[in-house]
Amino acid sequence: MGEEGLEASKKKKAENRKLIFNRAKQYAKEYEGQEKELIQLKREAKLKGGFYVDPEAKLLFIIRIRGINAMHPRTRKI
Numbered sequence: 330m331g332e333e334g335l336e337a338s339k340k341k342k343a344e345n346r347k348l349i350f351n352r353a354k355q356y357a358k359e360y361e362g363q364e365k366e367l368i369q370l371k372r373e374a375k376l377k378g379g380f381y382v383d384p385e386a387k388l389l390f391i392i393r394i395r396g397i398n399a400m401h402p403r404t405r406k407i
Contacts, residue, residue: 367383374381
């Protein structure tokens with residue numbers, strides 16, 4: 330690997346850096362849009378005299394019941 334290999338790797342790294350930067354900028358723009366939409370929904374609810382409840386992450390509570398006497402242990406969702 331001589332100078333040609335180094336030049337090619339430098340060029341590739343520069344392109345990857347640009348790609349990563351653009352992707353990060355796109356994500357930041359997307360998150361900013363979501364925040365603005367959330368603020369707008371809260372303002373609309375306040376003007377109408379109501380309340381806006383933020384969407385929350387769904388949570389599953391799973392219990393594993395141990396198998397007894399070579400029976401199959403099973404999980405249950407609550």
